[in-house]
Structures are given as C-alpha cells and as structure tokens.
Amino acid sequence: MEAVDSTGHRRTLRTRYVLACDGGSSPLRRRQGLSMDDLEFDQPWLVVDLLLRPGAGAELPRTNVQYCETARPSTFIVGPGNHRRWEFMINSDERPEDVSDPDFIRTLLSRWLAPGDYDLWRAATYRFHALVLRQWRTQRMFFLGDAAYMTPPFLAQGMCQGIRDASNLMWKLALHLRNGTCEGLLDT
Known part of the structure; x- marks a missing residue:
C-alpha cells in the first residue's frame, strides 16, 4: 500500500x-468501487455547541436527553465542563443556512436557556443519511465505522459503533494471525 x-x-x-477507518467519504471505499445501500433515512440536522457562562445551566438535565417531539426532535448532550x-x-x-443564524439558534435554545446564559461556540448543519456498505471486506481490506456505514450521530453512536467494530475485528485478526x-x- 502506498501512503x-x-x-x-x-x-x-x-x-x-x-x-x-477513513470516514463517511472513505477514499479507500471509493477506490475499491464499493457501493452502499440507502436505508432511506435522510434528514438535515443542526448541531449547536455552546459554553455555559458561570452560574448558568442549573436547570438543565444532568444527563443526555433525546426529545422525541414530532414538531422538532432534538437531542441534548452534556459535554465536559461547561460545554x-x-x-x-x-x-x-427550513433551509440549513437559515437555521444556522444566531437569532434562530437563540429562539431554539430559549426553551432551556436565556441568551445571556451561554456563548455560542459552534453551529453546523449535517445531513444524517443512513447508509450501509454491501461488502465490509474486500480481499485483505476491512471497512469499519463510518467507512462501512453511516448512521445519524445521535449521542455519538457512529463513533461508538466504530470502536465496537474495531474491537470485534481485532480479536479475530489476532486469533487468525x-x-x-x-x-x-x-x-463474520
């Protein structure tokens, strides 16, 4: 292999x-000409990262929460420190570029926090598109994590599944070698 x-x-x-393990746009997968099955889950989402100001956020949940509301499903994630x-x-x-506007974001967050309670750190839109690679191995190359499938990254499930993939394959490779x-x- 050349690097x-x-x-x-x-x-x-x-x-x-x-x-x-080269991600959702996997150049190695593309180079091999491997195709993915579309599981027909394709939605745009807005991800907002913020930093709580001192003394703010006492009323927020202490753990991650999935709000399964039909009007606008959402997820709340507790990060390290004040993130x-x-x-x-x-x-x-709605258009992704419109929902990324700080005023729109303040409106979304107003249910939980007042604008003076936080500093907006980052806002990005993502296309959550569920895809699965038809063939996870080709000759001596194995595809893991987002290179093999893409799931909506709710609560870091994509990364967690990639870690499980690696753990599953490592014991098998060790036993084989x-x-x-x-x-x-x-x-398998």
Missing part, C-alpha cells in the same frame, strides 16, 4: 491487512 504523509512524502507500506450540545432536526420548510484460525472467521 502520503502530511509533508507530501510518499512511502510504500507492507502489511497483511488494512483497516479502512453543552443540542442537535435539532431541520424541518422541511497467531493460531492460523480459518480465514473465514474474518468474514
């Missing part, structure tokens, strides 16, 4: 197996 480092230097690497995150579904009559276990185990 290019951050300075543009090319190197040839030799390995028995490659784990493609809090909200994820809001963007409704069909150390004990010569049937390579078919690697297809």
